[in-house]
Amino acid sequence: MRICLSRFYKAEKVEVSEDRMSAMSSKGYRMVRATRGVLQGAWYFEIKVVRLGDTGHTRFGWSTEMGDLQAPVGYDANSYGYRDIDGSKIHKARREKYGEEGYKEGDVIGFYINLPEGELYAPKPPRLVLYKGQRYISASDNKEDLPKVIPGSELSFFKNGVCQGAAFTDLHGGRYYPAASMYTEPNQPDCEVKFNFGPDFEFFPGDFGGRTIPLPMFEVPYHGVDGNVENGEFHKKKI
Template sequence: MVFSDQDNNTVSNAKGYRMARASHGVMSGNWYWEARIVVDTASQYSPQGHTSKPMPDPHWRLGWALPESLLQAPVGYDKYGFSYRDIEGVKVHKGRRYPYGEPYQAGDVIGFLILLPELPPNLRADPPPPLPKSTPDSTPTPKKDEDLPVHPGSKIIFFKNGVSQNVAFENIPQGSYYPAVSLYFNASVCVNFGPQFCFPPKTSLPFQPMSALPLVRPRPAVARRKPAKATRANKP
């Protein structure tokens, strides 16, 4: 996966499916972000010896994922991801494809709305582990199905160029959900976390852009003290 532009908002991939997750996730509230579908034309051909062999067609699976989702696989490969696929417009979860909406291609803008109602204290599960660094061996240990309590009333809705494709998933597991993209051979996306969107979702429900999440402030720099001069007490 390659991140480009100054804000790291454009993601590209020249190999098989890989996933990239955002740095911030949400556990409650209504949140939205969008992604513009792009083809990385700069790397459409891979030199092999003295010839250039055309690479496979690019593809996309985009959506939301929990921290336990496998980074070396597409979104929706396991039970921790929920995605909208370009081919046939199907939705994907636990590696299974289900009829859903319209297919999409380069030039389209896909929107992602997640609805996570506030839960009463008696229904809240233990907080999830912090998001690990994006390395293959840093994914948290997966939980069993019985360890994934449902978030009642939760929904995921995808949009294509501002048009709702209807509810894709509902009553999803509790946890912290991160925007996630998975790309296949020359696929690229330009993500937009707001506050200005190309196609704001047409819904009566209030929502917030992902950009409204508070950023983690860096720790203040600690002034380095000058080494103390040698005295009788600290001489070697």
């Protein structure tokens, strides 16, 4: 099955379209992420802002397995976001000036990540436990599992094909997934966004400014341990 939005790794309040390429949400910020992520190499995907309405807002970017799905992208140390209101970047819930201006309904945002030899710096996969039908990540006490910085790594955002500059560098090793979070005030139409993992992009940049040319996320191979999770489902295996 191709890369798409996960029906499992999303907040309950986020709705996913039938083709699993669009996401909608109302009320508070919540996250949805894609079914496949990357450990190393240069990769690219797009998100189109389909509908914001009068009260909608978004934060787009990348999240690791540890990112909090019940919060916006960039809320903690495990995700990096790009904010619509003023084009600021956000990480660990701290906003910093980034783009000259924000983005709006109809804009297409491009997402570039480069993790040179990232597999050498990746932590061990998180251990998942099943509790009352839900999967949770088990905390680790192993100091060897502390994140390691990937030399030369970079995360950048593009607006309608134009690079807004390097947003984050020296990323920690890990598997990074495309992610989006949406917000709309109560009793308003849902905020809606549409993902494009390639290979046909609407605004694929003609100039990456000397950066490694990325591959489309469409080409990321399946890396899960259970095909049901890829399809947004989880069933305890019979032994």
